[in-house]
Structure formats: C-alpha cells, structure tokens
Amino acid sequence: MIKHHSSPQNIKAAVDTCILSIQDDELHVLLIQMKKQPFEGQWALPGGLLEEEETSEQAASRILKESTGLTQVYLEQLMTFDEPDRDPAGRVISIAHVALVPDEHASLKTSEKYLDVKWWPVSKLPPLAYDHKTIVQTTLERVKTKIQYTNIAWSLLAKEFTLTELQRVYEIVMDQDLDKRNFRKRINELHLIQATGHKRSGQAHRPAALYRFKERKLVYVQVV
Amino acid sequence: MIKHHSSPQNIKAAVDTCILSIQDDELHVLLIQMKKQPFEGQWALPGGLLEEEETSEQAASRILKESTGLTQVYLEQLMTFDEPDRDPAGRVISIAHVALVPDEHASLKTSEKYLDVKWWPVSKLPPLAYDHKTIVQTTLERVKTKIQYTNIAWSLLAKEFTLTELQRVYEIVMDQDLDKRNFRKRINELHLIQATGHKRSGQAHRPAALYRFKERKLVYVQVV
DNA sequence: ACAAAAGTGTTGTTACTACACCCATGG
DNA sequence: CCATGGGTGTAGTAACAACACTTTTGT
Numbered sequence: 199m200i201k202h203h204s205s206p207q208n209i210k211a212a213v214d215t216c217i218l219s220i221q222d223d224e225l226h227v228l229l230i231q232m233k234k235q236p237f238e239g240q241w242a243l244p245g246g247l248l249e250e251e252e253t254s255e256q257a258a259s260r261i262l263k264e265s266t267g268l269t270q271v272y273l274e275q276l277m278t279f280d281e282p283d284r285d286p287a288g289r290v291i292s293i294a295h296v297a298l299v300p301d302e303h304a305s306l307k308t309s310e311k312y313l314d315v316k317w318w319p320v321s322k323l324p325p326l327a328y329d330h331k332t333i334v335q336t337t338l339e340r341v342k343t344k345i346q347y348t349n350i351a352w353s354l355l356a357k358e359f360t361l362t363e364l365q366r367v368y369e370i371v372m373d374q375d376l377d378k379r380n381f382r383k384r385i386n387e388l389h390l391i392q393a394t395g396h397k398r399s400g401q402a403h404r405p406a407a408l409y410r411f412k413e414r415k416l417v418y419v420q421v422v
Numbered sequence: 423m424i425k426h427h428s429s430p431q432n433i434k435a436a437v438d439t440c441i442l443s444i445q446d447d448e449l450h451v452l453l454i455q456m457k458k459q460p461f462e463g464q465w466a467l468p469g470g471l472l473e474e475e476e477t478s479e480q481a482a483s484r485i486l487k488e489s490t491g492l493t494q495v496y497l498e499q500l501m502t503f504d505e506p507d508r509d510p511a512g513r514v515i516s517i518a519h520v521a522l523v524p525d526e527h528a529s530l531k532t533s534e535k536y537l538d539v540k541w542w543p544v545s546k547l548p549p550l551a552y553d554h555k556t557i558v559q560t561t562l563e564r565v566k567t568k569i570q571y572t573n574i575a576w577s578l579l580a581k582e583f584t585l586t587e588l589q590r591v592y593e594i595v596m597d598q599d600l601d602k603r604n605f606r607k608r609i610n611e612l613h614l615i616q617a618t619g620h621k622r623s624g625q626a627h628r629p630a631a632l633y634r635f636k637e638r639k640l641v642y643v644q645v646v
Numbered sequence: 647a648c649a650a651a652a653g654t655g656t657t658g659t660t661a662c663t664a665c666a667c668c669c670a671t672g673g
Numbered sequence: 674c675c676a677t678g679g680g681t682g683t684a685g686t687a688a689c690a691a692c693a694c695t696t697t698t699g700t
Contacts, residue, residue, distance in 0.1 A: 207471055211433045211504075211515055247431055250513060254504045278502045278517050280435075280478045289474060291435055291517070293502050362679075379681070380663070403677040404670035586652075603654070604690070627651040628697035 213257040214245035231314040242327035258295035272353030298353035352411040360406035437481040438469035455538040466551040482519035496577030522577035576635040584630035
C-alpha cells in the first residue's frame, strides 16, 4: 500500500555492485577509486543512481558493463542497505547486487569517472567508503552458501575448465579444502558438466581433460 | 558510488510487509483492503512510504504494529521489487519484508486507513494489487527454505507448545509430512527447546508435554 | 470401554569420509 | 629420468528412513 498524499519524499535509490572473480587462486572484488569530493581517493564498490526507466538489475548490469565491459555474467540482487546515515551527503538507499565473473574476462575498462579501477583480494581490502565493507561481507556469505546448493560455480570459470579448477573454485569460495576423489565422484553423479574431449596440455605434467557446464544458468543442486 | 550531480530522481521508496501466521492448520497472510482510488476494494499487503529517518526494517515494524498491534516478532528483509511499472501511479520501489507471527497474537487492529484487514489462507488468495502476488510467492519460498536450516519456527508458535504443534509448523510451511519419531529424535538432538514441565490437558486424549524454545532469536541449525 | 492423540526404539539402507598409488606429460 | 599435477576405488562409519504398538486422558 502506497501513500500517495504524503509530502515529497527526499530519498534517492542507488545500486552498488559487488563484482567477484577468482584470480591468482584467490577471490577478488572489483573496486573503484573515487574522484568526487569529499571522497576523493577512497575505494568503493562501483555504483550509481537508479535511472527512471530501468530495474535495479538493469542498473547493476549497466554498472558492470561500465567498469568491466562484461555483459553476460551471473547477476543477482543481494539486499537493500538503507541505514539513514549511510551516505553523509543525504538519504540514499542502495539496492546492492552481486556479480560473478570468470577470470578470463576480468580485464578492466578504464574510465574518466574514477581515479582508478582495480581488483582487490578479499583478504586484503583497503578501507571502503559508505557501508561498502558490510556489503562485501554480506556478498561473501551469500556466495559461500549459494555455491553449495546451486551450480553458480560456472559463473566464475571460463567456458572450458579442468576438474581441478572447478574444485579450486569451491575451495576458494568456501575457504575449505575438499577431497579430490570425493569431489569428482559427487560432480560426476550430478551430471552438471560434460567432457569436451579437449585437453589442457603444455604443462610439465599429464594434461587434464576439459569440461563444460551443460547449463550456464542457475540450477539448484546440493553440491557440497 | 553515488552520482550527486544528477537531476532530481523521481523515485519513491516504499516498504511492503508480508505477514504470515498459522491458523486453522494452514498458513495465512495478512491483507488489507484498499480505500484509495483507483484501487478501492482491492486487496494488498500492508505497506507505506519509507520515512526520512527510519530504516526499512523500522518501517516494516511500524506497519506491522499499525495492522496487528504486534511489536516483538520475527522480521527480515525479503528483497526489493523495482519493476518500473509496478505501481501505475509512478515509480515506487518496494523494499519488501517478511514477518512471522504466532497464532495467539494474530488478532487484528482495525484502522480507518483501510476498508478491511483480514487473514487469508495462502491457498486461496484474492487477486492482489501491484506485484504483491510475486512478493507473497517469494516470501513463501524464503520461509520454506529458511525453516529447514534455522530455528525460525519459534516465531510461528506461542511461547509454550507441544511437539506435535511444532511438527505441524514444519509440515505446513514445507507442505510435506514428517515422521513423528524421526522428527522428535532430531529435535531432541538439537537442544533447541526445553520442557516447561507443564501439560496441555482438557482434551479427550493423553495430555501433551509443553515445551519452549531456549532462544527466541535466529539460530542456524539444520533441522530437516 | 472407547476414541483420540501422546509417546517411544530398532533395523536395514544409504550416503559420507578417509585414504594411496599409478599415469601422462614437459623439461 | 625426474618433477608435477591428473586420474582412479574401496572399506569402514555415520546418518537417515521406514515402521507399530502402548499410554494417558476425556467422554
């Protein structure tokens, strides 16, 4: 029920996007370094005000494209952060989103909107503006639980990957080692992936078979 | 990152609250019948615009108090619904919340804001205004999964309850029958509840022992 | 005495965990 | 031929599912 008679509401709606990727065997978050006063030099999640005719998901998608150039990635709404004093410049609520992107596409788009755009390992984040530290923490919890009962691991991998790479995605996100044989047995039972017939050679050891996900969209399955 | 230079944003932020309760052995949602044109007579979730100095959770709590008189209940943010055309009167995003209330407190507060306020069984809902049907569905999914890995069942029960009543909460929310002995064994192992020493007598059968939850706040445990 | 729900254990089956060696390649 | 990660099976254990009768009360 909406009150249409109330005095004009002075609240703005923004979207912040927490973009995660695995690089160098570690989870990384994409952060931008702010240009605008009084936040100049501070690191923050990429975001922006919601525009009149877009959904928050479209806004998150737009922000993702602006900062990474990526378009087809996993994206979901996280939650809305709405503490009245979260932005010192006025009342702004943030409809936070999570994006998961594969390493191969993790190149960054330079932009004149920001001083810098950079991947940061989640274990060594700089101080963040606003309540963005909370948003990152909430994102990590969400992804950690969701990787256990869905196939979202596809979103962090290239189209073709080895079983060891897949296992590392789980281990890195869950921050927990897994048994190689048990993991492979489980993955095999679930029929989520299929062998491509290709092999990854060129390294000084036996080449690994390459696999792909049958579906690169959200499927609910108990993996771990 | 917020753009502070943009032209004034014409988006309003509202909060809708999906209040659930178990009555007559079935899940019910609290709906209000709208007074205002052009929605007169339509049923909807109770809600209202977010006020300047309150969080969305405080707004949900306020709405809950207005429609039921309840103050101390389980409340959590569901998600934000932000389709541009979800409200024909203008751009209004809804930060939807879920509230779970026990049957004993499910009496309703009359209000001059609405034509009527009523509990509806989730299996027989009337047509709902806006996107409120989606909000109710999303709520039901959330509660159904969350009751399986937390102790939120406490929020749907009176302070004292029998084991059969507790089991029925799980069965009704999950829409699935459970085995009595296995359920009791599991509940017993988890140490979530304790016997009060009281008994529920007055019925034409053996009186059931009454229990209470040790903690009436969110605890993560795999129950089912 | 009868109806109605409360209360209570065991057993077979399935799923999970722990664990070690050979293989294929590049250098 | 050596170093490196790839690839594979089994056995013991723990968790889960299925199942039926006795007890206590009110009428």
